[in-house]
Amino acid sequence: MDQFLLVLVSGLASGAVYGLMGLGLVIIYRATDVVNFALASLATVGLYAALALYDSGLPLLLAAVAAIVVTTAVGLAARETVIRPLAHGELLTALVMTMGLSLIAESVISTIWDDQPRLFPSLVEGSVAIGGSAIPAQSLLTLAVAAVAMALVAYLFGRTTIGSAMRAVAESAETAQILGLGSQRIARIAWALGLGLAVLAAVLYAPRAGLVPTVLSAPLFRAFAGIFLGGLTSMYGAVVGGLTVGVLDNLAASYVSAGYRDTFVFSFTILVLLIRPQGLFGVRTFQRV
Structure with missing residues (x-):
């Protein structure tokens, strides 16, 4: 029972990371119709910047805030120069562009900081005894921070003018324009919010995974599994899907085989989608043809 509790908490902590990344992906997709494959690589740039600042003496919390600022600035600059000039509806082109941005970001990281694995410090150390099990404090903090972030996003979209505007743009950019809502301004806010959530997920994930240029590749694909499982346009579904993927992933690794964890998760996702x-x-949407 104690072992199951450890596996469950660890799975929920992993799922919280996938849920945050999936939420960022969905927010950007709903506001701009862009599936941002560069999300993880851009967040990794922020991680390396945070580690450099931390090594220079800046407190870790401030370094994490700086990582969000750096990633958001780089991501918005990339959007304005590469994504925005594309014609409306160029979904495949935008997808390829974000893949290219991802490769460029990884190349820049390797050039500036090299490919050698690094340690990223935990926000908290130690463990907490729960029911005879020693739960890592970092896992509990991950759950708490993710829950607060998700609650704030829900408040933003449900209770604020900006959130209402973002929902209006997601439903119809043309209608939002008629109502006087600047779609480009909303798109920038959506990108900034999505990138910020990705960096937050990265800061929570990196202490246990280490830091390499591709550290967030696996979480990104599991986040995609979560949003397809929950529903590509559903923010609630991105969170629930991410948590589900995290728990299934850890259960498979612990009770089946670590080599089959992704096979188990993606097989389950495919089954649900079928x-x-x-x-x-x-x-479900319908189109008249």
């Missing part, structure tokens, strides 16, 4: 193509919380 039964419900729009995901657990997505809405």
